[in-house]
Amino acid sequence: MAWVNLEALEVRGILAQRAALTFARLAGEWYRPHEVFTADKSGWPGDWEGRSILATTLMGRATHQTPPWLEEILERVPQHLNAKGYFGKVQPKGVRDEQQMSGHSWFLRGLIEYYYWKKDPGIRAMIERIARNLLVPSLGVYPKYPLTAQERLRTRNWRLSRLQSKTKTHDKSIDTGCAFLAIDGVSQAYELLRWPKIRELLDEMIARFLEMDLVAMKVQTHATLSACRGILRLYEQDGEREHLAIAQRIFDLYKRLAWTENYGNYNWFDRPRWTEVCAIVDSFIVAVWLWRNTGDPQYLEDAHHIYYNSVEHSHRASGGFGSARCLGTEWVYLEVTTYEVEWCCNMRGGEVWPKAYEFLFWHEGDTLTLPFYHNATATIPLKGGALKVRTSTTYPYEGKVRVEVLESASRAVRTLRLFAPSWTRQAETAVLVNGRRVRTEFDRGFLVLKMPLKAGDRIELDLGLSLHVKDTHNQSRYSIKGYHTFRHGPCVLAADFREVLRLGKDADLRPLGMGRYELRGDEVFSGAVLAPISNPHVFTQPLEKRQVLFKEEPG
Numbered sequence: 406m407a408w409v410n411l412e413a414l415e416v417r418g419i420l421a422q423r424a425a426l427t428f429a430r431l432a433g434e435w436y437r438p439h440e441v442f443t444a445d446k447s448g449w450p451g452d453w454e455g456r457s458i459l460a461t462t463l464m465g466r467a468t469h470q471t472p473p474w475l476e477e478i479l480e481r482v483p484q485h486l487n488a489k490g491y492f493g494k495v496q497p498k499g500v501r502d503e504q505q506m507s508g509h510s511w512f513l514r515g516l517i518e519y520y521y522w523k524k525d526p527g528i529r530a531m532i533e534r535i536a537r538n539l540l541v542p543s544l545g546v547y548p549k550y551p552l553t554a555q556e557r558l559r560t561r562n563w564r565l566s567r568l569q570s571k572t573k574t575h576d577k578s579i580d581t582g583c584a585f586l587a588i589d590g591v592s593q594a595y596e597l598l599r600w601p602k603i604r605e606l607l608d609e610m611i612a613r614f615l616e617m618d619l620v621a622m623k624v625q626t627h628a629t630l631s632a633c634r635g636i637l638r639l640y641e642q643d644g645e646r647e648h649l650a651i652a653q654r655i656f657d658l659y660k661r662l663a664w665t666e667n668y669g670n671y672n673w674f675d676r677p678r679w680t681e682v683c684a685i686v687d688s689f690i691v692a693v694w695l696w697r698n699t700g701d702p703q704y705l706e707d708a709h710h711i712y713y714n715s716v717e718h719s720h721r722a723s724g725g726f727g728s729a730r731c732l733g734t735e736w737v738y739l740e741v742t743t744y745e746v747e748w749c750c751n752m753r754g755g756e757v758w759p760k761a762y763e764f765l766f767w768h769e770g771d772t773l774t775l776p777f778y779h780n781a782t783a784t785i786p787l788k789g790g791a792l793k794v795r796t797s798t799t800y801p802y803e804g805k806v807r808v809e810v811l812e813s814a815s816r817a818v819r820t821l822r823l824f825a826p827s828w829t830r831q832a833e834t835a836v837l838v839n840g841r842r843v844r845t846e847f848d849r850g851f852l853v854l855k856m857p858l859k860a861g862d863r864i865e866l867d868l869g870l871s872l873h874v875k876d877t878h879n880q881s882r883y884s885i886k887g888y889h890t891f892r893h894g895p896c897v898l899a900a901d902f903r904e905v906l907r908l909g910k911d912a913d914l915r916p917l918g919m920g921r922y923e924l925r926g927d928e929v930f931s932g933a934v935l936a937p938i939s940n941p942h943v944f945t946q947p948l949e950k951r952q953v954l955f956k957e958e959p960g
Contacts, residue, residue, distance in 0.1 A: 406697055406774070409766045409783045411466040416762050418780035421468075423720055424758035428464045430724030431472070431755050435747045436461070438477045442485050444748070448567055449504045450493025453748065454482070455511030460755025462519045467759035479519070479528070490534035501546045502564040503584035509539060510590030510631070517593050529597075536594050541602045547609045550584055552617055581673070582624035585614045588635030596642055607639060615651065619658065620674045626663050629655060629674070630687035637694045649698055656691055660707070662881040666733035666890060666954060667897050667938055668707075669715040677731035677883050679742050682719045682750035686757045689716055693764050696776070702850025705776055706826045708764075709895040712777075713801050716757055717939035721745060726754035734883040737954040738902045739938065765796070772820040773858070774851070778806050790814020792858065801894045802919040802937065804829060804868030813860045821858065822851040823866065828894050830869035837865045870894035872922060874910045877954065888954040893920040896937035899951035906930050909957040 416424070430436075435444055436457050445453045458479065461472035489495050492512065493505045513535060520528045549562040557565060566580040588610050595603040614632055617624060633655045640648035663671040669680035670688065689711045696704035718739070719726045725745035732739045745751060766783045767774040773785065773792070778800040785792045793812035799805045806823065825831045825847070832847035836854055839862060846853040854864065873892050877884060889910055891898040898920070900906055907930070914922035914935065921936045938953065 406767045406769045408763050409768070409785055411463075411759060411762055412469070413784045413786075414467075414762050414765065415782040416467075416765075416779060417782075420758065420761055420779045420781075423717070424464065424468055424762070426722075426724030427720075427751075427754055427758060428468050428470060428472075428724070430751060431457070431461055431464060432474060436752070437474050438481055441474075441478055442481065447748075449508045450502075451491065451505070451512035452508030453752075454478070454485075454492065455508060455513070455515045456749065456752035456755075458515030459511055459518055460515075460752040462515060462522060463759035464755050466522055467762045475519075482531070489538040490531065491539045496564070498542070499546060500562055500564065501543055501584070503550075504564075504566055504580075506539075506543070506587040507580075507583040507628070509535065510587040513590035513594050517597050520597070532594065533598065536598060536600065536603060540591060540594065540606055541600075544602065544606050544609065547584070547606070547613050550613050552622070580625045580628065581622055582617065582619070582628045584628075585610060585617075586625075586628040586631040588614065589631040589638070590635070592635035592638040592642075596638060607635075611636060611639075611648075611651070619655075620662060623673045623676050625673055625684075626659060626670045627672075627681055627684035627687065629659065630670075630684050630691055633659075633691050634687055634694070637691065637698065640698065641694075652691070653695060653699070656688075656695060659688065660878075662879070664879055665715075665731045666877055666879060666888075667714040667718065667739060668711045669719070669729060669731070671731055671881075671883075675881070675883075677734045677881075679728045680715070680719070680731060681728055682716075682726040682746065683753045685711065685715045685719060686753045686760075689757060690760055693760075693776070697767075700849055702824075702826065705824060705850060706895070709777070709801070709826060710897075712761065713895045714897045714938050719750070720754065724751075726750040731883075732953055733877055733879050733885060733888070735885065737885070737888065737905065738950055738952045739899060740902075740950045766794075768818075771817055772822060773818045774822040774824075775808070776824050778824075782811070784812075785818075787815065787817040789817040792818055794858075800868070801870070801896050804866075804870040804894065806866050806868065808864040810858050810860055810862040813858055818858045819855065821854040821856075821864065822848075823854070823864075824850060825852045825868060826850060826895065828870065828873060828892065834866050834868055839863055868894075870920070872914060872916070885954070888956050890953060891922070891935055891955070893922070893937060896920050896939065897953060898922065898935040899938050899953045900933050900935050902950040902952045906933060906952055906955060907957060908955040912955075 441454055441457050461475045465472040487495055516528050516532050546562055551557040551560040566583050591607055633652050636648050637652045663674050670684040671677040672679055672681045689708055692704045692708035727745045728743045730736050730740045765777055765781050768785055778798040780797050782795045791814055795809045795811055797807045835842050836845050874889050876889050913926040915925050917923055924930055924933045
């Protein structure tokens with residue numbers, strides 16, 4: 406499958422609004438040339454710089470706007486590099502700093518995405534120098550990464566992540582395993598350069614990563630999911646089935662033991678302190694990539710759940726991103742803990758909207774696939790000419806979807822696939838073409854319409870979203886038991902938190918429209934309203950607190 410280039414997309418509606426807010430935030434304080442190179446106070450060389458370059462590059466492509474500071478930042482980069490062409494100290498032979506390796510994953514990815522966009526030979530030369538002087542000399546060091554507490558105390562090959570205190574309210578932490586976040590950036594460097602030595606390094610990194618007991622070592626879930634992304638990228642380059650199986654095992658472990666009840670993350674395995682948007686963004690991308698490579702619709706349902714209940718909930722009215730309590734541990738309510746995390750999450754949020762754009766339309770041969778629904782127009786290059794389509798929808802608050810064929814140079818698209826997840830009517834959904842019902846098939850989560858698409862065609866359907874109930878899913882020792890959530894389509898519902906609502910699975914909830922429900926027939930709580938966690942009109946506020954988990958008799 407291939408996705409439609411960002412330059413060929415015009416996105417409207419709520420997704421475009423969110424992207425515009427984040428684009429503006431990334432032009433503000435902390436992300437300007439005089440701040441980017443000095444903002445990091447916690448010893449992560451290349452991290453702030455790389456995340457900023459990556460985010461603004463992708464946001465510029467997606468929104469078709471010129472990032473106001475990107476070119477000046479790139480011009481200043483060489484002034485801040487060491488004699489070997491990368492950030493931070495040149496380590497002794499056989500020694501690596503895991504925060505430096507982690508930071509350069511973002512720096513490499515930012516430069517590579519910019520190179521893909523502009524094809525600047527100077528940027529490619531910078532990438533090659535980092536690969537030659539930082540990556541290739543890392544061969545032989547990753548097999549010595551310490552895996553036990555005693556090894557961590559004695560290691561002479563690794564400068565491990567340090568205790569940090571980034572703000573007055575940020576608890577001290579050790580980002581265990583962040584050295585393996587670099588699998589992501591190294592795999593993208595291999596994708597571009599195809600140097601055998603980089604592939605050798607990847608093999609060493611992945612082999613050592615698989616020796617880690619992620620739960621016992623309390624490894625950072627962000628590092629875990631970034632590593633998973635890198636392994637999936639490598640699979641798409643080499644086709645080795647074991648790499649796909651590894652990524653599936655990692656993501657399954659994450660879902661079982663580090664997923665909150667609104668599809669956010671525990672910041673570390675076995676240590677649910679708060680959620681982190683960096684991991685949430687990676688989990689969204691990993692879920693879509695797993696679907697793309699397996700065809701299993703469960704992964705695509707995971708992606709919808711992550712996007713609508715965690716990504717959007719983490720987005721702020723400022724355009725930035727922040728963290729929340731780990732819903733489902735000791736809390737039945739969802740509450741913001743940090744309004745914005747400017748040193749990492751704001752910039753990682755700058756990747757999620759371009760990815761949401763990118764994932765809208767997929768094409769392969771004569772088949773067009775719609776795995777997500779947003780208001781957008783796409784011009785899709787095909788062998789017989791371009792196909793231009795426009796989608797309009799009220800999803801996920803209502804189930805209506807319309808696809809209009811604006812231009813069709815040929816009838817090269819003969820199959821249209823429309824995602825119909827398990828919370829819809831699926832195979833019972835009527836599909837209308839130009840007002841007339843047509844026959845469809847149902848295959849692996851998709852309604853399949855087999856007919857040539859021509860200019861002027863209008864395809865309409867109503868997926869039929871309604872109320873349903875789901876038990877808590879996290880299986881870790883921290884998960885509270887016996888609770889359930891109310892859902893509308895992919896959206897988890899919440900009530901304003903005043904006192905704990907006692908709601909059984911059979912609660913009398915009357916639909917109000919747009920995914921909202923009013924409780925009726927309860928002597929104490931009648932009139933309470935449950936609404937989607939992610940409000941499309943009012944983004945998350947600093948002191949917001951809403952109940953999400955319910956049971957008949959709380960205890």
